[in-house]
Amino acid sequence: MKHPSGIPILAACAALLIIGAGAAFGQTVPKAGLPVLTTSAGQSTDVETLNIVMEEAGIKYDYCDVPTAEMLTAGVALGGRQSGPGFHVEITTDTAKFPAGTPYKAVLIAIGASLKGMGASGLTLDSEEARLKKLCEICKQKKIFIMAVHIGGESKRGAAGSDNERMIDAVAPYADFLVVTKDSNKDGRFTKISKARNIPLAEIEYALGLVDIVKQVLL
Amino acid sequence: MTRRKIPALAGILILFVFLAGALVGQKSEAPAGAADDLIASREACTSILVGKNASADGSVMATHTCDCGVCDWTWRHVPPADHKPGSVRRILHISQYVTWPPSQGLKWDLVKKDYAGFDIPEVPHTYGYHHAMFGYMNDQQVAIGESSIGCQPKMRNSTPSAGMDLTALTLLAMERAKTAREAIQVMGSLAEKYGYGFHDDGEMLAVADPNEVWLFEIMPVGPLWTPKSGKPGAVWCAERVPDDQVSVCPNESRIGEIDLADKDFFMASPNVVSQAVDMGFYDPKSGQPFSWKKAYSPREGSAVSTNGRIQRLWRFFDIVAPSLRLKAETANMDLPFSVKPDRKISLKDVMDMTRDRSYGTPFDPVQGIRGGPFKNPNYYRQTRVIDNALAEYTTITQCRASLPAQIGGIVWISFGTQDTACYMPFYAGATEMPKSFAVGDHWTFNRDSARWAFDYTDFHVQVAYSAAIKDVQAAQTIYEDGAIARIPEIDKQALALHAKNPAAAARFLTGFCLNNARTVVDAWWKLGDDLLVKYNHLLLYDAEKRGQQRNQPAAPEWWKKAVRIFDILMEPDKQETRQGGRP
Numbered sequence: 066m067k068h069p070s071g072i073p074i075l076a077a078c079a080a081l082l083i084i085g086a087g088a089a090f091g092q093t094v095p096k097a098g099l100p101v102l103t104t105s106a107g108q109s110t111d112v113e114t115l116n117i118v119m120e121e122a123g124i125k126y127d128y129c130d131v132p133t134a135e136m137l138t139a140g141v142a143l144g145g146r147q148s149g150p151g152f153h154v155e156i157t158t159d160t161a162k163f164p165a166g167t168p169y170k171a172v173l174i175a176i177g178a179s180l181k182g183m184g185a186s187g188l189t190l191d192s193e194e195a196r197l198k199k200l201c202e203i204c205k206q207k208k209i210f211i212m213a214v215h216i217g218g219e220s221k222r223g224a225a226g227s228d229n230e231r232m233i234d235a236v237a238p239y240a241d242f243l244v245v246t247k248d249s250n251k252d253g254r255f256t257k258i259s260k261a262r263n264i265p266l267a268e269i270e271y272a273l274g275l276v277d278i279v280k281q282v283l284l
Numbered sequence: 285m286t287r288r289k290i291p292a293l294a295g296i297l298i299l300f301v302f303l304a305g306a307l308v309g310q311k312s313e314a315p316a317g318a319a320d321d322l323i324a325s326r327e328a329c330t331s332i333l334v335g336k337n338a339s340a341d342g343s344v345m346a347t348h349t350c351d352c353g354v355c356d357w358t359w360r361h362v363p364p365a366d367h368k369p370g371s372v373r374r375i376l377h378i379s380q381y382v383t384w385p386p387s388q389g390l391k392w393d394l395v396k397k398d399y400a401g402f403d404i405p406e407v408p409h410t411y412g413y414h415h416a417m418f419g420y421m422n423d424q425q426v427a428i429g430e431s432s433i434g435c436q437p438k439m440r441n442s443t444p445s446a447g448m449d450l451t452a453l454t455l456l457a458m459e460r461a462k463t464a465r466e467a468i469q470v471m472g473s474l475a476e477k478y479g480y481g482f483h484d485d486g487e488m489l490a491v492a493d494p495n496e497v498w499l500f501e502i503m504p505v506g507p508l509w510t511p512k513s514g515k516p517g518a519v520w521c522a523e524r525v526p527d528d529q530v531s532v533c534p535n536e537s538r539i540g541e542i543d544l545a546d547k548d549f550f551m552a553s554p555n556v557v558s559q560a561v562d563m564g565f566y567d568p569k570s571g572q573p574f575s576w577k578k579a580y581s582p583r584e585g586s587a588v589s590t591n592g593r594i595q596r597l598w599r600f601f602d603i604v605a606p607s608l609r610l611k612a613e614t615a616n617m618d619l620p621f622s623v624k625p626d627r628k629i630s631l632k633d634v635m636d637m638t639r640d641r642s643y644g645t646p647f648d649p650v651q652g653i654r655g656g657p658f659k660n661p662n663y664y665r666q667t668r669v670i671d672n673a674l675a676e677y678t679t680i681t682q683c684r685a686s687l688p689a690q691i692g693g694i695v696w697i698s699f700g701t702q703d704t705a706c707y708m709p710f711y712a713g714a715t716e717m718p719k720s721f722a723v724g725d726h727w728t729f730n731r732d733s734a735r736w737a738f739d740y741t742d743f744h745v746q747v748a749y750s751a752a753i754k755d756v757q758a759a760q761t762i763y764e765d766g767a768i769a770r771i772p773e774i775d776k777q778a779l780a781l782h783a784k785n786p787a788a789a790a791r792f793l794t795g796f797c798l799n800n801a802r803t804v805v806d807a808w809w810k811l812g813d814d815l816l817v818k819y820n821h822l823l824l825y826d827a828e829k830r831g832q833q834r835n836q837p838a839a840p841e842w843w844k845k846a847v848r849i850f851d852i853l854m855e856p857d858k859q860e861t862r863q864g865g866r867p
Contacts (some may be wrong), residue, residue: 103479110442114507117438121508131370181381216507219375248401248444271510272443 094281095242095265097171097210100141100163101283103128105175106197107232108182108280111217112175116155118275119173124283126153131186131196134203141167150187165205171210171283172200174236178228190228192237200241212282213240215249216272222249238262242267244278304693321453330534330596330670331429332637333490333497333622334358336685337528340630343682345496346490348429349638349702351418351708353674354712355393355684357416357699359721359736361456361714364412364423364697367707372403373459373551378451379483380417390722400447402478410459414695414710414717418451419458420679421712425693427492427681428454431533433501435486437579438563439519442502443445445511446481448518450502452487464493468500468551476577478554479517480504486581488533491522493690494685498522498551499531499538499621503580505559519559521552521697522818523621530604530629531622534596534670537581538621577617586610592647592732599670604629612646631682631696631768638678639702648665657843660749661703672703673742677735680707689713690789691778694771697721700738704756706808708801711793713778713786718801734801737808744815747822752815759811763804 079099103119103126105112119126129143130138130153136143141158141163148154161174174197184194203209213236237243237258243266245255250268259266267278329352334345351359362751377398384394413422421427430450453471460466468491481504489500502520509517523539525531526549531538542550560579568574577583587595597619598612604625642648647667649655654664662673677699684692690713698705710717724733745752776798782789818825823834 110440113437113440114443117507216443219401220444246444271445271508273445273508273510276508 072106086179093265094267094278095210095213097241097282099124099171099283100158100167100169101126101171101173102132102137102143102169103173103175104132104200105130105177105178105182106213106236107178107193107229108183108186108188109175109177109179109217109221111177111214114129114272115175115214115275118272118279122276122279122283124279125157125159126173127158129153131188132200133196137169137172137200137203137209138207139166140169146240147229150166168207169209171212172204173214173279174240176213176215176229176236177221178232180225180228190231192197196232196234197235201236205239208280210242211236211240212242212244212279213237215243215245215255216269216275218246218248219251222252222254233258237264240264242282243267244275246270246272246274293565315647320794328535328674329431330638330672331488331490331532332600332634333429333492333499333531333533334525334629334634334765335497335525335529335622336495336518338530338625338629340628340633341684343631343684344492344684345428345629345631345634345680345682346427346429346492346497347634347680348418348420348431348490348637348675349670349672349676349678350430351672351674352365352381352676354459354726355381355417355676356725357676358391358723359414359416359677359697359717360392361717362413362415362455363715365410367408367410369408371406373456374403375405375447375452375478377482378449378455380449380451381483385724386728386730388722393705394553396757400452400482402443402447404474404478407460409604412715413455413458414712414714415455415458416677418677419454421681421693421695421710422461423456423693423712424462425494425683425689425691425712426458426464426467427490427683427693427695428457428467429490429679429681430454431488432484433486433488433533433535433537433581435503436563436565439506439580440485441479441507441509441517443507444477444481444482445507445509446504446517447478447511448480449482450480450484450489452485453480453502456655457491464491464496465551467491467493468498468520468522471500471502472518472522472551472553475502475518475520476516477511479509481507481518486537488538490533492681494681494683494689494855495525496527497716498524499533501539501576501581505555506563516555519553519555520536521556521578521676521844522550524549525622526624529622529624532597534594534600536583536594536597537577538652539576540578540617540621541575544709545695583616586615587647589613589615592642594668595642596668596670597796599640599645599647600637602645603637603640631680632765633794634680635707637700638670638680640696641703642667653843653846655749657839658748658750660710660746661745662749671702675701678702678705678707687775687779688782688786690786690793691775691782698738699735700742704845706743706760706804708797708804709767710797710801711778713790713796714797715790716794716798718798718803718805721801731809734805736810737805741808741815744812744819747815747819751824752819755815755818756811759807761805763798763807767800767804788858 457467500522693712696707720734
């Protein structure tokens with residue numbers, strides 16, 4: 066069975082799903098704008114997926130796996146930080162449009178805990194939690210839009226109190242928009258956070274569904 | 285300058301050069317960026333492949349040194365089963381790396397919670413097999429070895445759209461395949477249909493049967509793939525090792541140019557080239573032929589340029605075919621896929637290869653002062669050798685066409701680092717694994733766990749490696765060489781039983797394997813005890829003579845000189861104090 070034009074069709078389906086999900090909560094997909102920083106909560110490889118989504122959407126972005134509040138405040142180009150051991154930076158933002166130092170309008174955070182990833186970055190669960198807390202606080206202060214994403218699915222969720230759940234607790238309640246795959250939300254955890262904090266929530270079937278969402282949020 | 289000072293200064297100079305080299309080495313050890321992950325995933329397992337006409341006894345062999353250091357090491361036997369029409373096979377996400385505390389249960393019970401969210405139609409009959417982290421040998425003599433090879437970062441798919449992990453694929457291959465080719469098709473087609481990745485990315489498998497051995501490589505196709513796309517959810521390729529040749533995979537992609545018209549030597553998914561074109565890894569207009577490894581899993585460097593970090597590929601070929609005089613400076617990507625060995629390779633040769641430490645090569649881990657006074661190869665880990673202190677276990681599978689599958693297939697298992705362990709045979713027809721093989725983890729010492737017996741011995745060898753390893757080698761001669769020597773007789777007896785009653789042959793083989801394993805595990809616990817006594821206080825205690833006389837293992841003169849040189853280098857102003865003999 067061949068569907069050469071399958072991706073646009075699926076993207077349209079995903080968009081419909083989002084609208085449906087938004088409608089279910091009486092909300093629409095919020096707008097944030099550019100420039101944008103992508104990062105990870107928990108250092109799993111889900112942030113790689115997020116970056117690939119951005120590329121697929123044709124959106125230029127800055128990426129840092131472990132940005133601090135200071136780096137975030139420094140705006141586009143993260144104050145000139147360079148990659149080093151256990152610290153990765155990628156600057157693709159169009160600096161002609163958004164010169165270095167331009168404040169970010171949005172931060173996209175891929176939630177997913179990986180002890181291997183945290184170990185590579187020299188982080189413990191506690192230090193990662195503390196870093197994320199500061200990051201979210203500075204976003205709130207500077208009115209930077211937080212879009213939290215969970216695309217790891219059910220089997221990467223973990224039990225209450227597990228590494229992954231702690232990452233969710235560290236970020237999701239502070240988000241301005243939650244986007245999760247359906248199987249990440251089988252137990253309704255994100256729905257509960259969404260309702261309790263009045264945060265718009267979109268459910269997608271696959272990571273591919275994120276492509277259309279980031280376009281709507283950022284462009 | 286006096287003549288006496290010249291050697292001392294020369295020593296200092298050498299030490300400086302050594303330290304500078306070490307610092308340079310350290311820098312290359314920790315590159316920044318995404319390459320970090322690629323290299324990390326590429327410093328794990330080694331898999332050796334031996335064609336039937338390259339082996340001394342006509343067996344096809346494949347190995348897997350399961351090098352992890354924190355992973356599960358437990359083994360299980362899964363019996364064959366018949367399934368009613370309409371049955372389904374539940375698919376689980378099984379991570380190679382995740383373990384649970386023993387108090388919570390055993391991995392192979394707990395993974396059942398990690399349902400991948402879908403079932404696939406079951407086949408009418410599934411074969412029995414032995415498995416640990418992967419499926420290794422089924423009752424049809426289909427065998428597997430593994431090595432992670434990584435892939436282009438854009439290809440990784442850790443999202444749930446990737447329904448199949450590598451472990452699950454190997455278990456399904458064990459259950460469903462009667463030949464190596466069937467195993468490849470089973471794994472390839474399931475990965476295409478249900479998507480591949482999740483816990484894994486670029487991976488290599490040695491897939492063997494009594495006639496041939498294939499080198500199979502598989503990659504995800506990126507996180508934006510969905511099962512509804514109608515496109516394959518994986519890209520894979522397999523190349524057969526010529527029957528008279530040997531090959532190896534030391535955590536790097538080995539398949540280069542491919543000729544799919546030559547169906548006896550190549551198999552691939554339908555997207556094998558188009559995926560690379562779509563993802564920008566290959567331009568057909570470039571005028572260059574398509575190369576699988578260059579497109580999907582490129583790697584820079586050679587044994588020399590990486591300070592020995594990626595020297596296993598060169599080293600393996602240098603062991604098996606020294607007459608080729610392959611150069612350690614040659615980029616790994618330019619080394620051959622396989623070579624004809626200078627002489628036929630025996631099972632014992634393969635065991636020795638898995639214990640190889642690159643002694644006598646430019647990457648010798650004990651050259652100079654690297655190994656300390658007792659030449660311990662575990663001190664200096666800049667060179668990545670085949671024998672690995674992080675090995676959970678190592679397998680050598682033998683598939684032998686001259687015997688019925690039950691008897692022809694053997695997986696030899698050793699626990700822990702290879703040099704201090706002992707290979708134990710498990711026939712394909714054995715229907716049980718020892719209970720001690722099914723328990724234990726890295727964080728809780730457990731005398732009921734076979735693996736801990738080998739770690740126990742290994743730990744005590746580290747005290748005075750150059751002396752204690754000889755005690756281990758003596759034990760290996762008794763228990764490992766002894767088992768190898770017994771195999772022809774066991775084969776003969778099993779064959780006689782098999783002719784009358786295959787079930788009786790299975791019971792006989794099971795009894796032999798369990799009894800041998802129990803004997804070896806007991807011997808290694810005792811060996812650990814003996815080493816503790818013998819090298820206690822770093823002295824040589826003779827438990828038989830019980831005398832007052834004890835001798836410290838001799839610290840060589842060169843080591844004493846190296847200590848003096850180091851003192852001069854680090855604190856030259858204190859030399860007079862030291863030479864004066866004051867503390």
